[in-house]
Amino acid sequence: MAKITYIEHSGAQHVVDVETGLTVMEGAIRNLVPGIDADCGGACACATCHVYVDPDWMARTGERESMEESMLDFAGDVRDNSRLSCQIKVSEALDGLIVRLPEQQG
Amino acid sequence: MTVGTVIIGAGQAGLSAAEALRKRGYAGPVTLLGDEAAPPYQRPPLSKGYLSGELPAERLWLKPEAYFDAASITLRTGVRASALDRAGRRVLTHEGEAIAYEHLILATGGAARRLSLPGADLPGVHVLRSLAEADALSDALSGARRLAIIGAGYIGLEVAASARKRGLEVSVLEAADRPMARTASPLLGGWFGALHRGYGVDLRVSTGVAAITGADRADGVRLADGERVEADLVLIAAGLVPGTQLAEAAGLDCADGILVDTHARTSDPDIFAIGDVARFDSDLYGRSIRLESVQNAIEQGRAAAAAICGAPADYDPVPWFWSDQYDRKLQIAGLIEGADAMVRRGDPELGAFALFHFQDGVLIACEAVNSAPEFMTAQRLIAARARPDPDRLRDTTVAMRAFLS
Known part of the structure; x- marks a missing residue:
C-alpha cells in the first residue's frame, strides 16, 4: 500500500491508500477521485489521465517513456512535472506521493 | 415521482x-x-x-x-x-x-459473429467479445498447443499476439488478401502481417475456410483448397x-x-x-x-x-482507435474509406511510421505505428478538415506541431 494525495484543480484533496502494482490512474478511479478520465483504460493511447507530480516526488516516479512523452506533448497545459498517471506504477517507494490534477483533461 | x-x-x-x-x-x-x-x-x-x-x-x-x-x-x-x-x-x-x-x-x-461453417458448433470453437468468452478462451489456451484463428482483424491479430506470448503455435486464416482488410490500408495491413510472421505466426491470407473439423471436438480447420490445419482449439474472429x-x-x-x-x-x-x-x-x-x-x-x-438533460449538442467525432500487438502500438485517427491519396512519414522498416490518407486534398485519416505525435496531430487536422502539405508531412525534419499553427 502507498498513501497518495490527489489534489483537484479546485484544491480539494483526496488522500487514499493505493495497492502496490496498480497505477496512479487506477488509484484515482478506484477511490472515486474525480478529474482523471482515463478513456483508454490505461493503454497510453488517449492522454486523459494527465497529472502534475509534486516536484519533491519527480525523481521517485521515474522518467517518462517515449510514447508517454509524445502523448503528453499534446495534452493541455503541459509542464515539466506532467505525467500520464496510467504510466506511474505504485510501489512502496511512492508512499506519500502527491499529484495535482489539471483544470480539465484532453 | x-x-x-x-x-x-x-x-x-x-x-x-x-x-x-x-x-x-x-x-x-x-x-x-x-x-x-x-x-x-x-x-x-x-x-x-x-x-x-x-x-x-x-x-x-x-x-x-x-x-x-x-x-x-x-x-x-x-x-x-x-x-x-x-x-x-x-x-x-x-x-x-x-x-x-x-x-x-x-x-x-x-x-461476436459466428460463422455458418460445418463444425462451427463443436466444443473447442471459441468467439471473443465478453469477459465470460475471454475466460473460456483463456482456460482453453492453458491446455492447448496449437490455436487456429479464423479472421485477421483486430481481435484475431491481438489474440494471435497474446497466444504467442503464452507460447502457443498460432495459425491465422484470412479470406481477404491482407490482414485488417476492412479497416486498414493495404500498406498497414501488410506491415502487420509481416510483424506477425516475424513472431512466428502462420498467417495465411486469401485463404478460405471450408469447415472446422473434429468428431466430438474441434481438432483443426479444413481450408477451401482442401488442406487441413491442425489445432487444439479454434477462434472465430469474424467481427x-x-x-x-x-x-x-x-x-x-x-x-x-x-x-x-x-x-x-x-x-x-x-x-x-x-x-x-x-x-x-x-x-x-x-x-x-x-x-x-x-x-x-x-x-x-x-x-x-x-x-x-436538455442540452443537446451535435455529435460528430473524429473516430480514433488503438491496438497493441507485441510491443507495437497502433493508433488510428479517422476513417480511411474513400481515401484517394496517401503520404508516408517515417520508415516502416524501422518500426515507427505514420500513413496519412487524403480525399480531394483533405486529410481524412492517419494510421500511426509507435508514432503518437502524428496520431495526436492528425486528430486535430482531421477535425479541422485541414489540407496539410504532403511534402512537409513526408519530411520528418518538420515537427508535427508545426502543422497545428
Whole structure:
C-alpha cells in the first residue's frame, strides 16, 4: 500500500491508500477521485489521465517513456512535472506521493 | 415521482451515459441493466493484456463497487431485457419484470459473429467479445498447443499476439488478401502481417475456410483448397453483429445498427442508442457510420446524456482507435474509406511510421505505428478538415506541431 494525495484543480484533496502494482490512474478511479478520465483504460493511447507530480516526488516516479512523452506533448497545459498517471506504477517507494490534477483533461 | 432513465447495456457506453447524466445534475433515477454477470468492464484488454495474463480481472472494472451507490446509479447485472413496450414506456425482462422509463438508452453493443461453417458448433470453437468468452478462451489456451484463428482483424491479430506470448503455435486464416482488410490500408495491413510472421505466426491470407473439423471436438480447420490445419482449439474472429434485436422488434429504424440522429436519438424521441450498436450520420465523413470503439462508446454516451438533460449538442467525432500487438502500438485517427491519396512519414522498416490518407486534398485519416505525435496531430487536422502539405508531412525534419499553427 502507498498513501497518495490527489489534489483537484479546485484544491480539494483526496488522500487514499493505493495497492502496490496498480497505477496512479487506477488509484484515482478506484477511490472515486474525480478529474482523471482515463478513456483508454490505461493503454497510453488517449492522454486523459494527465497529472502534475509534486516536484519533491519527480525523481521517485521515474522518467517518462517515449510514447508517454509524445502523448503528453499534446495534452493541455503541459509542464515539466506532467505525467500520464496510467504510466506511474505504485510501489512502496511512492508512499506519500502527491499529484495535482489539471483544470480539465484532453 | 419520475421513473427516470433506464439504460440497457452495462458496457463502456451505458456506463458513460449514466455517469454523464449524474455529472450534468440529472435528478431522476438512473438504472443500468447489464445481461452479463460482471459489473461494467473494459473490453479492449480481453484480447490483449487480460488474455496474455498480464492483467488480472479486477483491473478490468471500470468503476469500483462503491461508485454506483455514491453516484445513485442502480446497477443491475444479470438482467436480460426481452422486449420494449414503447406505448407503455416499459422494458420487459426475461424474468417477467416490467421496468418503467421516461427516457431509454439502448447500449446493447453486439455479439461476436459466428460463422455458418460445418463444425462451427463443436466444443473447442471459441468467439471473443465478453469477459465470460475471454475466460473460456483463456482456460482453453492453458491446455492447448496449437490455436487456429479464423479472421485477421483486430481481435484475431491481438489474440494471435497474446497466444504467442503464452507460447502457443498460432495459425491465422484470412479470406481477404491482407490482414485488417476492412479497416486498414493495404500498406498497414501488410506491415502487420509481416510483424506477425516475424513472431512466428502462420498467417495465411486469401485463404478460405471450408469447415472446422473434429468428431466430438474441434481438432483443426479444413481450408477451401482442401488442406487441413491442425489445432487444439479454434477462434472465430469474424467481427461483430450489432445487438439490434430489441430495437427491431420494437419497430425502431435499424440498418446494420440502430439509426440515431446526431443527438443519439432513435426514431422514437424517448429512446436513444449509443456505442457499438448505433449508426449515425457523420457530417465529417458525409455518410452514416457505426463505430466500434471505446472513444465512441464514451462520447456518444455523453451526447445522449446531454440531450436527455436538455442540452443537446451535435455529435460528430473524429473516430480514433488503438491496438497493441507485441510491443507495437497502433493508433488510428479517422476513417480511411474513400481515401484517394496517401503520404508516408517515417520508415516502416524501422518500426515507427505514420500513413496519412487524403480525399480531394483533405486529410481524412492517419494510421500511426509507435508514432503518437502524428496520431495526436492528425486528430486535430482531421477535425479541422485541414489540407496539410504532403511534402512537409513526408519530411520528418518538420515537427508535427508545426502543422497545428
